[in-house]
Amino acid sequence: MGTFIEDNCEFVEWSRTLIENCSDFSCNHDKDIENFFKDDFENYTNQLLGKSYGFVKTNTSLELVAAFTVSNSMLPVSSLPKSIRNKINRPIPNVKRNSQYPAVLVGQLAVFDSFAGKHIGDEILSFIKGWFIDPLNKTGCRYIIVDAANNEKVIDFYQRNGFKFIFENITEEIEYMKLNLEPEYKRTRLMYFDLIILKS
Numbered sequence: 511m512g513t514f515i516e517d518n519c520e521f522v523e524w525s526r527t528l529i530e531n532c533s534d535f536s537c538n539h540d541k542d543i544e545n546f547f548k549d550d551f552e553n554y555t556n557q558l559l560g561k562s563y564g565f566v567k568t569n570t571s572l573e574l575v576a577a578f579t580v581s582n583s584m585l586p587v588s589s590l591p592k593s594i595r596n597k598i599n600r601p602i603p604n605v606k607r608n609s610q611y612p613a614v615l616v617g618q619l620a621v622f623d624s625f626a627g628k629h630i631g632d633e634i635l636s637f638i639k640g641w642f643i644d645p646l647n648k649t650g651c652r653y654i655i656v657d658a659a660n661n662e663k664v665i666d667f668y669q670r671n672g673f674k675f676i677f678e679n680i681t682e683e684i685e686y687m688k689l690n691l692e693p694e695y696k697r698t699r700l701m702y703f704d705l706i707i708l709k710s
Contacts, residue, residue, distance in 0.1 A: 513633045514625075515565045515575065521637075524551055524562035524577055532572040535622040540659075543620045547577045551618075554579065560617050565634075567625075576621040576630050578638065583615035585653050585676075585702065590686070594676060601706060613653035613702070614642055635671045643705050654703040660696060673701040 537544035554560040564577035588609035677683035
C-alpha cells in the first residue's frame with residue numbers, strides 16, 4: 511500500500527482548465543495561497559517565473575487535493591557568512607565546491623481544506639524530492655529551498671521533513687538580506703534540504 515496521493519490521486523499540471531473542470535477548493539488557513547492557486551498562478555506561469563502542479567482525486571467529481579509551485583533557483587554560498595558557507599560546503603568534495611549551487615525553490619505549497627490532516631504535505635515534499643533526483647530529471651539540482659512562513663506549525667512541518675535553516679537566527683537572515691525591519695516582523699525563514707542525502 512502506497513501513500514494517499516499514490517493510491518488516490520493523479521498528478522497534473524495546474525491550469526485554468528483544470529480548475530474549471532474540478533470542484534471548488536479552499537485554503538481557509540491561508541487565503542493568500544488560495545488566491546494564488548485560483549488566480550495568480552497564471553501570471554507566474556506566463557512570465558516563466560514558476561510552474562504549478564497539483565494532485566487531483568479522481569472519483570465521481572474531480573476533487574483538487576493539493577498544489578505546489580516550483581522554479582529554478584540557486585544557493586549562493588560565496589555571499590553567505592563564513593560559518594554558513596562552511597556548513598553547506600562540508601558535504602561537497604573540495605574539487606566540486608563552487609560559489610553557488612543549483613536548487614529548486616518551492617514557492618507555494620497548499621493542501622486544500624477537504625484533505626487537511628492526512629499528512630499530504632509530507633507526501634508532496636517526498637514527491638518533490640524524488641522528482642529532482644530522478645535520473646530522467648532534465649537539470650542538475652542539489653538543493654530544495656523554501657521561504658517558509660515564520661510560524662511554529664510551518665517551521666515544524668519543514669523540519670520534520672529534513673529541512674534546515676540557512677541562517678542560524680533570524681537577525682543574521684535580516685542582516686544578510688539587508689532588510690530594514692525588526693526580527694518580530696520577519697514573516698518568513700529561508701530553509702533548505704540537501705538532496706544528496708537521498709542519493710547516498
